[in-house]
Amino acid sequence: MGDENNLTRRGFIAGGAVVGASTALALTPFERLMNVLSTGFIHKAQAEANGTEGSRNYINILMAGGPMRYTFDAWMRTNPSDPQLDYNPMVATKFVSSGGRVVGTEYATFNYNGVMVPHMFSHAVTTSAGSRALTELLNHMLVVRGFGTGFDGHLFNATIQQAPVGGVASLMGLAADYSKKTFEAIEWPDRGAYGNYASMNGKALNKLTGNPLTSLLEGFGGPQGGRVKGRSLKERNQEAFELAQARLRAYAQSDFAGATILGKNLSNASALMKKGIGNIGAYWDGAVARYRNLMEASLRQQGLVGINDVPMISAQNEHWRVHVADGNRGMTISANSDLRDSIKTMTCPGALAEGFALAEYVLKEGLVSTMNLQMGDPAGLMMKDAANGVTGNHVAIKDMHETGSIPGVLITTAYYRALCAGMLELIDQLKKSKVNGADLWSETVIQVISEFNRTARANGSGSDHGFNQLVTSAFSGAIQKGPFVVGNIYKSGHGGGYTGTQGRAAPIEGYNQKGMPSPTMAASTVAALLRTKNPYENLAEPLVRLSGNDLQVLKAAKIV
Incomplete structure (x- = not known):
């Protein structure tokens, strides 16, 4: 939690993975998915670095x-x-x-x-x-x-x-x-x-x-009514992905717990994010x-x-x-x-x-x-x-x-x-x-x-x-x-x-x-x-x- 606050203070993708994509709009389901996934990768690396396997x-x-x-x-x-x-x-x-x-x-x-x-x-x-x-x-x-x-x-x-x-x-x-x-x-x-x-x-x-699978991930499905006001869904999803990747890269280059471990696993994180829930x-x-x-x-x-x-x-x-x-x-x-x-x-x-x-x-x-x-x-x-x-x-x-x-x-x-x-x-x-x-x-x-x-x-x-x-x-x-x-x-x-x-x-x-x-x-x-x-x-x-x-x-x- 402390590391997440430091990220905000130092300006590493302020406010999380997708704020830049939607400062004037409610988050789309895909943007929320990118946010929770990137947070999860950081927490996992922190736990491994601290020796807490979970x-x-x-x-x-x-x-x-x-x-x-x-x-x-x-x-x-x-x-x-x-x-x-x-x-x-x-x-x-x-x-x-x-x-x-x-x-x-x-x-x-x-x-x-x-x-x-x-x-x-x-x-x-x-x-x-x-x-x-x-x-x-x-x-x-x-x-x-x-x-x-x-x-x-x-x-x-x-x-x-x-x-x-x-x-x-x-x-x-x-x-x-x-x-x-x-x-x-x-x-x-x-x-x-x-x-x-x-x-x-x-x-x-x-x-x-x-x-059950649809019920679990319905928050990550398409937006209500199939539309996003103001910008295309494709553009917002692409920007959400890029910002989430930037957030992870920034953390991997920091001196925070788990940074080195996260850096070694960025390619795996990228693959999971690209796949999203499309399968x-x-x-x-x-x-x-x-x-x-x-x-x-x-x-x-x-x-x-x-x-x-x-x-x-x-x-x-x-x-x-x-x-x-x-x-x-x-x-x-x-x-x-x-x-x-x-x-x-x-x-x-x-x-x-x-x-x-x-x-x-x-x-x-x-x-x-x-x-x-x-x-x-x-x-x-x-x-x-x-x-x-x-x-x-x-x-x-x-x-x-x-x-x-x-x-x-x-x-x-x-x-x-x-x-x-x-x-x-x-x-x-x-x-x-x-x-x-x-x-x-x-x-x-x-x-x-x-x-x-x-x-x-x-x-x-x-x-x-x-x-x-x-x-x-x-x-x-x-x-x-x-x-x-x-x-x-x-x-x-x-x-x-x-x-x-x-x-x-x-x-x-x-x-x-x-x-x-x-x-x-x-x-x-x-x-x-x-x-x-x-x-x-x-x-x-x-x-x-x-x-x-x-x-x-x-x-x-x-x-x-």
């Missing part, structure tokens, strides 16, 4: 509704030295077959880099680069399990994970407070009451509507279609060993029920159908393809540091109702009270395969861009959250709100040779109808948070990945330490 980019993906996460990141037995599980059929990752058909479920894992991980990761998904083993994602994965809130409720459990401590920044706000980008934080779709954002430095959260129209539709197509190819794939490689004919009991949106009810699958057919028409979980396309663009263009995205319900499922024999197109809601053990494994495996395919595609795109010599994926953290995991019923008929068995996972190019897992869980369930090992949070010996760890533990651990100051660590220390690409687990995960 936060890694942060993407938070919310699965509102609280789906079962056992096939994906609610990991139970992760080490061969762990005790054998008390098995609960809802905590399943794979099917058991007999006589050429599915007859039950099991908790199946395989060993990858010394960690026992769920069966789903033994398969491959589709990206634009072709078939990709899901173990590639494991290399960059951290699971934080074994924490809870002690209180029920969707909204409470969603918001407390985003902002676990009052009076300090939320996790997203913490990352945004370090940002020098044009937009510090964006959210799409609007989370409404499921969101909880707080910045200590007054950084705004931009909530987008409609087409948006050509990019958006194609990128969304690319993500949607590869995610749907991944979730619909047939012949996956242990998942959909043999017929799934309903026994028409509680294990074969699906909680559907129409009537908010449990529907029993008819025996006169093969449940595998239901995912052949399943659609990309709402908003996620657009979210990944948005993330790809704004991160690669250097426009945004941190963003909230969202993943919708599993929809487009063609299932036959045993009650009336009618085959209908259903939405399986994520609040899976009445979803039994067998549809649960099939549907959630497809659901998370879509998520994983989208993440791998985004990772590939981010690796193509460099930031200070490192690829952009190494400077990004993706966190996946939901209100809670599920408290599993021992009879396999469904699950309820698991607010004391929360789990979250984080992915980053800064994590190498993963996966890693932290957090303790009890071997026992909740008793009554909820017996068996299912991820109930357990205390951590020698930890500075006594009893059941809270969401502050998870936020503190993710903050360690973001490379920010950690306002949570006095209440709950991070469970990992990241030095370069070396992730050290400070408290080994246990079943107690």
Whole structure:
């Protein structure tokens, strides 16, 4: 800020990049874009010169509704030295077959880099680069399990994970407070009451509507009515570009912090300014279609060993029920159908393809540091109702009270395969861009959250709100040779109808948070990945330490 004032006092392009272009007129959108971009380049050079790298980019993906996460990141037995599980059929990752058909479920894992991980990761998904083993994602994965809130409720459990401590920044706000980008934080779709954002430095959260990319950059579009009074738009835009370049050159020749660094990067700044936002129209539709197509190819794939490689004919009991949106009810699958057919028409979980396309663009263009995205319900499922024999197109809601053990494994495996395919595609795109010599994926953290995991019923008929068995996972190019897992869980369930090992949070010996760890533990651990100051660590220390690409687990995960 002081350097910007010095620029004005010394007469370096007085008043910013574009004042000379429009002293008598309101700024055009292009002029505003040149102004914020040139300011951003200066701030970035200052930060690098002062040794303040800032936060890694942060993407938070919310699965509102609280789906079962056992096939994906609610990991139970992760080490061969762990005790054998008390098995609960809802905590399943794979099917058991007999006589050429599915007859039950099991908790199946395989060993990858010394960690026992769920069966789903033994398969491959589709990206634009072709078939990709899901173990590639494991290399960059951290699971934080074994924490809870002690209180029920969707909204409470969603918001407390985003902002676990009052009076300090939320996790997203913490990352945004370090940002020098044009937009510090964006959210799409609007989370409404499921969101909880707080910045200590007054950084705004931009909530987008409609087409999110157009919504974000509408201020940089053409002027109202397609006209600029007094001078032609072409002339003003050209002058705005030239003045912005002059501003950067003047700073690069000064003795201010970051001048030398900025001077070495003037050609990159010029290229970005010339491009402006002219490539948006050509990019958006194609990128969304690319993500949607590869995610749907991944979730619909047939012949996956242990998942959909043999017929799934309903026994028409509680294990074969699906909680559907129409009537908010449990529907029993008819025996006169093969449940595998239901995912052949399943659609990309709402908003996620657009979210990944948005993330790809704004991160690669250097426009945004941190963003909230969202993943919708599993929809487009063609299932036959045993009650009336009618085959209908259903939405399986994520609040899976009445979803039994067998549809649960099939549907959630497809659901998370879509998520994983989208993440791998985004990772590939981010690796193509460099930031200070490192690829952009190494400077990004993706966190996946939901209100809670599920408290599993021992009879396999469904699950309820698991607010004391929360789990979250984080992915980053800064994590190498993963996966890693932290957090303790009890071997026992909740008793009554909820017996068996299912991820109930357990205390951590020698930890500075006594009893059941809270969401502050998870936020503190993710903050360690973001490379920010950690306002949570006095209440709950991070469970990992990241030095370069070396992730050290400070408290080994246990079943107690």
